[in-house]
Amino acid sequence: MSDFLWLVIALPLAGSVALHFLGRFMREPLPGWLATLAIAGSFAVAAGAAIPFFAGTGETEHLVIWEWMPAIGATFELQWDPLSALMALVVTGVGTLIHIFAIGYMHGDERFHRFFTYLNLFAASMLTLVLAGNYAMLFVGWELVGLCSFLLIGFWFTRPSASAAAKKAFVVNRIGDLGFLIGLMVMFATFGTLSFEGVLERAGAELTAGTATAIGLLFLVGAAGKSAQVPLYVWLPDAMEGPTPVSALIHAATMVTAGVYVVARSSPIYAESAVASGVVAVIGAITAIWAASIAIGQRDIKKVLAYSTVSQLGYMFMGVGATAYVAGVFHLMTHAFFKALLFLGAGSVIHAMSDEQDMYKMGGLARRMPVTAATMGIATLAIAGIPPLAGFWSKDEILGALFERGGIYSALWVVGLITALMTAFYMTRQWVLVFTGEPRWDEGVEPHESPRVMTLPLLALAVLSVVAGFVNTPFRFALEHFLEPAFEGVEMQHAPEGWGMFLVLAALSSLAGVAGVAAGWLAYNRPADAWRRFQEGFGRLWTAWEEAYRIDDLYGAVIVAPGRRIAEATAFQIDSKVIDGAVNGVGALFFRIGSGLRLLQTGYVRNYGAGFAAGLLIVAIWLVMRGLS
Amino acid sequence: MTDWYMLLAAALFTIGAIGILVRRNALVMFMCVELMLNAVNLTLVSAGRALETLDGQLATFFVLVVAAAEVVIGLAIIVAIFRHRETASVDELSELKG
Numbered sequence: 001m002s003d004f005l006w007l008v009i010a011l012p013l014a015g016s017v018a019l020h021f022l023g024r025f026m027r028e029p030l031p032g033w034l035a036t037l038a039i040a041g042s043f044a045v046a047a048g049a050a051i052p053f054f055a056g057t058g059e060t061e062h063l064v065i066w067e068w069m070p071a072i073g074a075t076f077e078l079q080w081d082p083l084s085a086l087m088a089l090v091v092t093g094v095g096t097l098i099h100i101f102a103i104g105y106m107h108g109d110e111r112f113h114r115f116f117t118y119l120n121l122f123a124a125s126m127l128t129l130v131l132a133g134n135y136a137m138l139f140v141g142w143e144l145v146g147l148c149s150f151l152l153i154g155f156w157f158t159r160p161s162a163s164a165a166a167k168k169a170f171v172v173n174r175i176g177d178l179g180f181l182i183g184l185m186v187m188f189a190t191f192g193t194l195s196f197e198g199v200l201e202r203a204g205a206e207l208t209a210g211t212a213t214a215i216g217l218l219f220l221v222g223a224a225g226k227s228a229q230v231p232l233y234v235w236l237p238d239a240m241e242g243p244t245p246v247s248a249l250i251h252a253a254t255m256v257t258a259g260v261y262v263v264a265r266s267s268p269i270y271a272e273s274a275v276a277s278g279v280v281a282v283i284g285a286i287t288a289i290w291a292a293s294i295a296i297g298q299r300d301i302k303k304v305l306a307y308s309t310v311s312q313l314g315y316m317f318m319g320v321g322a323t324a325y326v327a328g329v330f331h332l333m334t335h336a337f338f339k340a341l342l343f344l345g346a347g348s349v350i351h352a353m354s355d356e357q358d359m360y361k362m363g364g365l366a367r368r369m370p371v372t373a374a375t376m377g378i379a380t381l382a383i384a385g386i387p388p389l390a391g392f393w394s395k396d397e398i399l400g401a402l403f404e405r406g407g408i409y410s411a412l413w414v415v416g417l418i419t420a421l422m423t424a425f426y427m428t429r430q431w432v433l434v435f436t437g438e439p440r441w442d443e444g445v446e447p448h449e450s451p452r453v454m455t456l457p458l459l460a461l462a463v464l465s466v467v468a469g470f471v472n473t474p475f476r477f478a479l480e481h482f483l484e485p486a487f488e489g490v491e492m493q494h495a496p497e498g499w500g501m502f503l504v505l506a507a508l509s510s511l512a513g514v515a516g517v518a519a520g521w522l523a524y525n526r527p528a529d530a531w532r533r534f535q536e537g538f539g540r541l542w543t544a545w546e547e548a549y550r551i552d553d554l555y556g557a558v559i560v561a562p563g564r565r566i567a568e569a570t571a572f573q574i575d576s577k578v579i580d581g582a583v584n585g586v587g588a589l590f591f592r593i594g595s596g597l598r599l600l601q602t603g604y605v606r607n608y609g610a611g612f613a614a615g616l617l618i619v620a621i622w623l624v625m626r627g628l629s
Numbered sequence: 630m631t632d633w634y635m636l637l638a639a640a641l642f643t644i645g646a647i648g649i650l651v652r653r654n655a656l657v658m659f660m661c662v663e664l665m666l667n668a669v670n671l672t673l674v675s676a677g678r679a680l681e682t683l684d685g686q687l688a689t690f691f692v693l694v695v696a697a698a699e700v701v702i703g704l705a706i707i708v709a710i711f712r713h714r715e716t717a718s719v720d721e722l723s724e725l726k727g
Contacts, residue, residue, distance in 0.1 A: 603726025605658070605719040609649045 005049055005063050005078055008088060009127045011042040016120035023113030032103035035116035039099055039123050043092035050085040053482060058082070060485060062133055062197070073193030074136030083486035086329065086479075087130035087261055090336050094253045095123050097457035101344050102245035104454035105351060115155060115243065122148035126254050130261060134195040135184055138262070142180065142226065145255045146173045152250060153242040165238035172235040176225015180262075183218030186211065196265070203268035204489070212269050216276025219266060220283065223259025229317060230287045233310045234551060240302040244347030247302060252309050252343050253336035260316040260332050264325045267490045271323065278408065281321025285415040287314030292422040296429070297535075297545025300357045301346045304430050307548075308383070309339055311419060315398060318416060322409055324401030324493040326472070326480050331394035333479075334468045338382040338391055341461035345376035348454055349434060352447040359433040361442055363528075366435040368447040371455045373435045375462040380431045382465040384424035385513035392510065393469030395420060400495025400505050417512050424516020432524040440528060474502050634675035641668035655707045655717045659700070666696050 015038030023031045052058030066076035099119060106115050125148055129141025154166030184194065190211050191199050203212070223229070228236035239251050250256070263270060263280060270277045288311045295307035312335050319328030350357055352369055366373040382389035385396070399420075402413040441447070449455065472479035474495070495502065524531045535542050544550075641664055648661030670689045677685020711717050 601726055603723030605722075606650050606653075613646055613650065 003063075004045055005061075005080055005131070006065055007045045008042045008049075008092070008131065009078075009124050011038045011045070012120040012127065013124035014038065016117050016124060019113055019117040019120065023117055026113060028107070028112055029103055031113035031116045032099070032106070035120045036096060036099040036103065038120055039092055040096045042123065042127065043089070043096050046085065046088040046092055049080060050082075050089060053082045053085055053485075056481070058485070064133075069136070072136070072188060073134050073195035073198055075134065075195075076137060077133035077195070078131045079133035079196055080131070081486045082483045083261075083265065083329070084131050086333065086483065088127055090333055091123065091126050091130060091254050094336050094340050094461070095126075095249060097460055098245050098249045098253075098340060098344065101248075101347070101454050101457040102243070104451050105245055105347050106243065111155070115152075118148055118151050118155070119245070119249070122152065122250060122255070126258075129258055133197075134193075135187065135199070136194045138265075139180065139184060142222075142258060143177065145250070145258065146170065146177070146226070149173075149239070149250050149255055152246040153239045155243055155246065156241070159241065162241040165235075165241040169235040169239050172232050173225045176222045176232055178221075179218045179225070180222025183215050183222065186215050186218060190215075200266070200268045203272060207269065207272045209273055209275075212272035213275045216266070216270050216273045217279060219262060219269075220276065220280055223262050223280075223317075224283060225259075227256050227259030227313045227317070228287075228310045229259070229283050229314060230290055233287060233291065234555060236310055237303055237306040237548070240300070240306050244302065244343055244350060247306070248340045248343030248347070251306065252339040256309065256313055257316070257332045257336065260313065260320055260328055263317070263320045264329050267320075267323070267325050267487055267492075270320075271490050277321050277323055279321070281318050281402075281409065281412055284314040284317025284319075284321050285412045287311065288318065288419040289314075289415050289422070292419045292426065294545055294548045296422060296426045297542055297547075298426075299360050299546070301349060301359050301362070301430065301434065302343070302357055304359075304426060305339070305342050305346060308342075308423065308427065311423065312339065312383070315395065315416065315419070318402060318412055319398040322398075322401050322405050322412070322493050323491065324398060324405075324495075325487055325490070326483050326492065327394065327397040327401050327495075329483065330472050330479055331398055333471075334382070334390035334394040334465070337461055337468050338379040338389075338465040341375060341379040341458060341465055342383070344454070344458055344461065345372050345379065348372040348450040348458065349376075349447075351450055351454070353441070354445050356442065356445065359430060360528075361440050362434045363437040363441075364435070364439040365447055369449040371449060371458060375455075375458040376435070377431055378462045379465050380427045381517070382469075384427050384517050385420050385509055386424075386517065387506070387510050388469065390465050390467070390469035392506075392513070393473055396506055396509050397472065397495050399509050400502070401493040403505060404496045405493050417508065420509055421512040421516045424513045425520045428517045428520025429524050432521060436525055438527065474499075631675050631679040634671060638668045638671040638675070641665070641671065653718045653720050655710070655719055658719065659703055659707070663696065663700070666692060 012035075015035050019031050019035060026034075050058075060079065060081040063078040063080065064075050065078065068074055068076050099116070102115065102119065106112050109115065122145060125141050125144030127141075129138055129145060132138035132141055150166050150170045153169050154163045157163045157166070187199060188194055190207065191202060193199060207215075225232045236251055236256065240247055242251070270280070291307045291310035291314065295304050295311060298304045298307060312331070316328045316331050316335070319325075319331055348369065349362070349365060349372060352365070352372075353362060356362070378389070382391040385392045387393075395416075399413055399416050402409045402416060470476075471482075495505070523534050526534075538545075645661040645663075645665035645668060648664070649658050652658055652661065670692055673685040673689050673692070675685075677683065707717060710722065714721070716722075
C-alpha cells in the first residue's frame, strides 16, 4: 500500500495545478468539490497506508521518488512512520472537512476557484513537510507552507490590512526560517548528511552536548517563527485577515503545529541537550500564559481564537520541551480538532452576521443558529479541559508530565494550570458573548443558520472533539503504542503512574477548567451593562489585555522604525547621493573633458594645417636627432 | 651641387607650407599644395642623380600622377562650393567646427 504513498502529496498538488489552469472555466461549486475530492483521496490513501501501524505490524518505510542532491542526503524521499502517518491523517482529515466548509463560506467570492487552488497547494506543501524523509525536503515543505500562508492571508489583498498582514507573516517567518536554516547547516557540518536516518540514529552516539544545544536552539528559532511562539508570535493574530477557513486550516490545525512536529521529529537531538529542551519548555510556558492573558481582553471573535491558538501552541511546546513528545503530539491532534471547529464555528457566525466580527455586537445567536452554538459549545468545553472531552486528556497528560519531571518544570506546571484556568475563562466569555443574552446586533443584520455544507463539517469536528481524547487515556495508551516506533530509543517523560496521582492531577486540572468556565459564565451571562462594568473594574490591566500589551507598538518602535530609518538613509542618502553621485560624476567628468576637447575642432582649415605642420616638424626633428646620435 | 637643389627644394616647400597656413583662398592654397609636391619632386630627382639610381625619377612619376588626380577632384570640389556659396574663402566654410 505504501507504494502509493506519493499519491498523498500528488493528489492535492494535481488538484491545485488543474484548478490553476482550468478553474476559471468552471462554475462555482465545482472547483470546491474537485479540491475536496483531491484531499479526501489523499486522506483515503494515507489511511490505507497507515493500516499496518494501527494493526501494530507496520514498519518505517522509505520511498525515494527522485535523487535530488544525494551527496548531502537531500533526496526527494518520503518517510512513512507512525508520526508522519498521524500528521498526514490530521492534515488530510481536518483539511477535508475545512475544504467542504469553505465551499459554503466562500460562496459568491469572485476568486472562488483561486481560493481552492491555494488551499490544495497548501495541503500538498504541508504533506511534503510531514512526509519528508530528510531535513532538506522538510525545509522545502516548510517554506512552501509559508508561501501558501502568505497567499491565503492576503487572499483579499485589496484590503490594505490583509496585504499588510500577509507581508508581516512572511517577514516574521523569515526571521525564524533563518534560524532553522543555520541549524540545518550546523547539522550538516556535524553529520555530513541531512537525512533523518543518518542524523537521528547517530545523534545519541556522535553529538556533543554543545552541538546538540546549538542545533536545538536554532531549530527552536525556526519553530518559534512558524508556530508563533514568543517573541515571534505577532504575525498570527494579524493573520486573521485571511478568510476564516484559512485560519482554521493553516493558523490553527496544521501549519502552525509544524514547529511542534519538528521538535518531536528531532527528539534524539533534544534528548542530548537538557538546555535546549528546557528552553523549548520555558518559551512554551511564557507563550501559553502571555497569549492567554491577551485573549481575555479581545473583542474580535477571531482574535480571541488566534491568541488562544498561540497559547495552546505554547502548551504543546511545554509538552515536547519536557520530552513528553507523545503528550505534545497528542495535544497537537486534539487541538487540531477543536480549534478547527472553533474557527469554523466563528466563520459560520461571521457569515451569519454579514461579516461582523465584533463580539460586543453579537449576543443571543443560539436561537438563530443552534447547530453552530451547540458545536462551538462542545469545542469550548473541550479546549477548557472539561472531562471527558478531548482537550482534557491531552492537556492533562502534558501537565502530568511537567509535574512528574519536577525541578524547574514544576513551575511550568503551575503556569500550565493558571493558563488552563484562563483558557476556560476566555473561551466561555466568547461563547456567552456570542450566543446568549440580548441581541446587540447592528441594524439590518439578520442572522441565520449556515447551509448544511457548512454545518456538517462542524458536526463531524464536534464528534472528534468529544472522542479524540480517548485514543490516549490512562486506561489505554493507544496513541503511545501507535507512536512508539517513531520515538524508539528516546527517553520520554510520562505522567506519573498510578491511579492516585492521576486522580489528584486530573482533579486539579479539571477544577481549573470548571472554575474558568464558571467564572466566565457568571461574569458574562448578565446584561451588557453588568459585564462592561466588570471589565472596567480591571482598569488599566484590561486595557493592556485589550491592546495586546501594545507589543506591536513596541516592535514598531524598536525594530521597524530603526529599520525604516536605515532603509531611508540608504535609499535617499547613500544610494541617491553616494552611489548615484559616483555614477553621474563619471558621466559628468567625460562630458566636461569632451566639451573642452571639442573646441579644438575649429572648422578653420589653416588650424588643421598648422597641427599637421607641427606634427611633421616634430617627426622630422626626431628623425634628425636619431640620425645624429 | 646637390646641396643647392636641396636648399631650393626646402625653400619652395617652406613657401608652400606657409602659404597654406596664411592664405584663405582655396585656389591659392591649392597652388601652394602643388608647390610643396613639386619641391618634394625636386629632392627626389636630385637625390636620385647624386646617388646615380633611377629610384628618385621613378617615385616622381607616381607623385605626378597622384597630384594630377588630386587636382581634378580638388578643383571639382572648389567649383561646386563656389557655385553653392559664391565664395572660395575657407574661413567662411567652418560649419564643421566643434
